[in-house]
Amino acid sequence: MAKTELVGADARIQEAQSSYKQALDELETKTELQRRNASTVAQREIEKLANIVEGRQAAISAVMASKQSVESQISSVLPAQKKSAEAALAQAQVELDKTVVYAGVAGTLEQFTLRKGDIVNPFMRPAGVLIPAEAGRKALIGGFSQLEAQVMKVGMVAEATCISMPLTIIPMVVTEVQDLIATGQVRASDQLIDAQQVVRPGTITVFLEPLFAGGFDGVPPGSSCIANAYTNNHDRLAEEDLGTAHWLFLHVIDTVGLVHAIILRFQALLLPVQTLVFSGGH
Known part of the structure; x- marks a missing residue:
């Protein structure tokens, strides 16, 4: 012009x-x-x-x-x-970008029950729950007794059965053992803490992954599972200088592991019956 x-x-x-x-x-x-x-x-x-x-x-x-x-x-x-005009356009673009919320990870937004006019606050009123795409699909988190702290090691073979996929035993392997117990933590506050307030002893958090690819196929993330981890004494039993008492003790441990494996299979068989018949659920 x-x-x-x-x-x-x-x-x-x-x-x-x-x-x-x-x-x-x-x-x-x-x-x-x-x-x-x-x-x-x-x-x-x-x-x-x-x-x-x-x-x-x-x-x-x-x-x-x-x-x-x-x-x-x-x-x-x-x-x-x-x-x-360019500055006004840039400011308008910034304000427009604020109307769109981008997640830091790929996933699915669950429990999104907002209505028009609702106020969203990340602390008081979140819009929903973002479930990462890989959450709960690679590893199983289990809590084992503190008595097993000295024998629970990375690389141990384990087995698990889940309520969401009954009648199935999933071969697992221990990939990580957390060296801290959650219930023993002390958080700074304005009150003195009595150790007897911790009623139940904590467990050792262990991460287990399927031994074979596709082991978690059909298991929804967040499922409740029962897992056993087994020690391997084969190499120690092959030692020539192993004493009789020690040899017998290791065989007892392996026998206990075998019994636990059998019990786990019984639990896998009884879980559907216990859930559908005795608990009245369906």
Whole structure:
């Protein structure tokens, strides 16, 4: 638009200059004729032409000023307006981006029960629960007795059966053993803590992963499971200098593990019956 006005100003300048030149030529011609013969051209006509020339020259000045005004808009006013508009656009984009909430991880939003007009606050009124896509699909978290703290090691073979997939034994392997017990933590507060307030002893948190790929297929994340971890005494039993008492003790441990494995299979068989028949659930 401003460039169009600039082109129009140039055209008006050219037109005003042409009119000025025409009036000036006519004034000079009349003046020369009067100088040669005073009776040929009246003095009043000379004065009239002089006024026309001055008017045409003023018109040129006005058109030149209009052109300078357009050039000033192009060089300073319009760039400033453009920057102001770009800043307003950026601010509007920021405000628009605030209306969309992006999760830090990929997953599924559950229990999203918001209604129009509800106030969302991450501390007092969350919009829902974000379940990461891989949550609970790679590892099983189990709590084992503190008596097993000295024997629970990474790499131990384990087995698990879950209520959500009955009649199935899932081979597992221990991948991580947490070296802290949750119930023993002390949080800073304004009250002294009595150790006897902890009624139940805590458990050792152990992470177990399926021994084979696809071991958790069909098990929904968050399922309740029963797991056994087994020690391996095969190499120690093969030692030649192993005493009889020690050899018998290791065999007892392996026998206990075998019994626990059998019990786990019985539990896998009885879980559906216990849940559907004896508890009255269905």
